[in-house]
Amino acid sequence: MNDPSKHREVRHFLSSNSISLIGLLESKVKVNSLDSVVRKICNKWHHTSNHSVSLSGRVVVAWDPSYLSFVPDLVTEQAIHGHAIFNNNVCIHVSFVYGLCNREARKSLWGELSHCADVNRNEPWVVLGDFNVTRYGNEHASCSSTTKAMLEFNNAVMAAELEDLMSTGCVYTWNNRRMGNGAIAKKLDRALGNWQWFKSLGDTYAQFHPPGISDHSPITIQMRVQQFRGRPFKFLNHWANDNRFLHVVA
Numbered sequence: 001m002n003d004p005s006k007h008r009e010v011r012h013f014l015s016s017n018s019i020s021l022i023g024l025l026e027s028k029v030k031v032n033s034l035d036s037v038v039r040k041i042c043n044k045w046h047h048t049s050n051h052s053v054s055l056s057g058r059v060v061v062a063w064d065p066s067y068l069s070f071v072p073d074l075v076t077e078q079a080i081h082g083h084a085i086f087n088n089n090v091c092i093h094v095s096f097v098y099g100l101c102n103r104e105a106r107k108s109l110w111g112e113l114s115h116c117a118d119v120n121r122n123e124p125w126v127v128l129g130d131f132n133v134t135r136y137g138n139e140h141a142s143c144s145s146t147t148k149a150m151l152e153f154n155n156a157v158m159a160a161e162l163e164d165l166m167s168t169g170c171v172y173t174w175n176n177r178r179m180g181n182g183a184i185a186k187k188l189d190r191a192l193g194n195w196q197w198f199k200s201l202g203d204t205y206a207q208f209h210p211p212g213i214s215d216h217s218p219i220t221i222q223m224r225v226q227q228f229r230g231r232p233f234k235f236l237n238h239w240a241n242d243n244r245f246l247h248v249v250a
Contacts, residue, residue: 001027001060006213007040013212014042017220020067021084023096024060025130025216031057038062050075058098059129070094074116078109079129081116092201092223093120097129103149106133110156117160117194124200127162128191128219130174139187141172162192165221169208173217191219 001007001024014022022042029037031051038047038060047062048070054077061080063070067087074081081095095116099106113127133153137144157163172185191206201223208217239245 001029001037001041002033004040007037009213010041013209013218018222019220020064021070021094022062023080023094023129024062025096025098026056026058027060029057029060034060046070048072048075048080050077050080053077059096061096073119074112076108076112078106079112081112083123091123092197093123093125095125095127095129097127097131099130099132101132103133103152106131106149107152110152110159113156113160113162117162120194120196122196124197125194126165126191126197126221127160127193128189128206128221130189130216132188134186134188135190139172141183141185157192160194162194163198164206165191165193165197166205167191167208168205170210170217171208173208173219174215175211177215189216189219191221 001010010024013019027037031049034047034049034051034057038045042062042064044065045062046065046069047060049057049060051057053075058077059080061070061072061082063084068084070082070084072080072082078099079095079097081093083091083093085091093116095113097109099109116125131153133149134140135150135154135157137146171187173187173189175185176183178184189208193201204221204223207220207222209220211217
């Protein structure tokens with residue numbers, strides 16, 4: 001994020017998707033340059049980072065104070081866990097994650113998710129970012145095997161009682177930008193919610209956009225915080241044409 005051309009692309013992404021809270025992963029911005037870079041991308045926004053526990057500042061969170069405030073609750077090398085308070089006093093918990101490449105190192109992240117799950121059990125909580133590991137075999141374009149790292153990730157997700165949000169867009173969220181036999185594509189990025197998220201904000205969904213300046217897909221979640229309701233039920237009109245319809249309904 002030290003490149004001015006990347007600032008322009010992020011500014012355009014923020015405005016075109018009506019973003020008011022963003023997590024930037026692996027920005028590679030030094031702590032003494034962070035204020036300047038954030039001002040160039042989103043002037044007058046507030047921000048925080050995990051530079052205190054990661055020299056490279058792997059996670060930067062920025063937000064528009066005219067819409068919400070963000071309060072970090074737990075800052076670690078692999079995540080910033082916090083809560084956002086909107087102007088109408090609606091509060092949600094958000095974790096921005098950037099998992100380390102090493103399987104053993106990610107174990108501390110899985111412990112964090114378990115801890116946050118207990119703390120946020122009665123509040124809407126969403127976890128999004130780059131986990132650096134897939135959950136299922138079909139999330140790798142050219143390999144369907146299940147590894148120990150994948151099993152550990154799945155165990156952590158289940159232990160934290162999280163589930164993937166409904167989503168649209170790219171299936172494989174990362175690629176090595178090669179062609180032919182050397183091409184690799186995986187789903188390393190995801191958005192997960194707890195039960196309270198689905199109960200309160202069941203009509204939200206995650207969109208995985210095409211990669212731009214990054215080799216990862218940006219994730220957006222569109223929220224309608226003034227319409228808290230359960231997960232919607234889709235009715236298909238052709239059901240009413242089935243001659244068993246009235247019997248089933250009765």
